[in-house]
Amino acid sequence: RKEVEQDPGPFNVPEGATVAFNCTYSNSASQSFFWYRQDCRKEPKLLMSVYSSGNEDGRFTAQLNRASQYISLLIRDSKLSDSATYLCVVSPPNTGFQKLVFGTGTRLLVSP
Amino acid sequence: GAGVSQTPSNKVTEKGKYVELRCDPISGHTALYWYRQSLGQGPEFLIYFQGTGAADDSGLPNDRFFAVRPEGSVSTLKIQRTERGDSAVYLCASSPRGGTSGGAVNEQFFGPGTRLTVL
Numbered sequence: 001r002k003e004v005e006q007d008p009g010p011f012n013v014p015e016g017a018t019v020a021f022n023c024t025y026s027n028s029a030s031q032s033f034f035w036y037r038q039d040c041r042k043e044p045k046l047l048m049s050v051y052s053s054g055n056e057d058g059r060f061t062a063q064l065n066r067a068s069q070y071i072s073l074l075i076r077d078s079k080l081s082d083s084a085t086y087l088c089v090v091s092p093p094n095t096g097f098q099k100l101v102f103g104t105g106t107r108l109l110v111s112p
Numbered sequence: 113g114a115g116v117s118q119t120p121s122n123k124v125t126e127k128g129k130y131v132e133l134r135c136d137p138i139s140g141h142t143a144l145y146w147y148r149q150s151l152g153q154g155p156e157f158l159i160y161f162q163g164t165g166a167a168d169d170s171g172l173p174n175d176r177f178f179a180v181r182p183e184g185s186v187s188t189l190k191i192q193r194t195e196r197g198d199s200a201v202y203l204c205a206s207s208p209r210g211g212t213s214g215g216a217v218n219e220q221f222f223g224p225g226t227r228l229t230v231l
Contacts, residue, residue: 008152043203043222044155087154098143098168100220102154 001026006088006103013110017078021106023088024070032091033064035073037084038105044087047073078110114138116223118204124229125194133189133226137206144187145205145220146179155203161187162209194230201225 006023013019025033033050048055050062050071061074071088085105092101117136125131137144143162147155157171161181169179176194181187191198205220 004154043224045222046219089154098145098160098162099157099171100145100147100155101157102147104152104154 003101004088004090004103006106008104010107010109013078015110015112018076020074021086022070022072023103025090027092029093030090031093033071034089035062036087036089038087039084080110083108083110116204116206116221118223118226122227126231129194131191133202135187135204138221141206142209143207146189147203149201149203196230199228199230201227
């Protein structure tokens, strides 16, 4: 089983739609969780960290369910500029928060 | 300010050749990371430096891969006897320091990558 699993998509949604991505992780002792965004042929960039209490940044909401070992990202009022690949990222235990394990990414296409 | 830079942006080589990939981290960042991203996959951790020393090289796939950071700034990833399976984008990232600061994990800032093609 992969350490981090995501549905690769693509998710095709119209502008203004709400879309949600889920990700599961295998190591229950994992310590830190993130969503990164990667545009085509560009480097990954941190979108947001994911906290146990859930966190929101504008149109983006991230949640962590430790009991079920999944992480979610909700995007409200999708914009054309949200089209990208969203990478679920976990920091495994005993790595001093250095090592990041990435999922394969979920591709989002927002159309007019 | 300047971000992480990587050179070359593209490298085409023949099977069996030796290649060096360079990373210039953000000035003042003590932690440096190398990842490899194959087509359709997420980045895969290779090695992490704190200062000049390799603190974790558990992701290096085999002994053909080696990385150095002699002065604690620029790093070079070296691949000997390249194979077609080494073709990928090699990403470098840096962060202000390893671990956490004030309870928050230090963000890793990625460079644009070097696209390596082994023919």
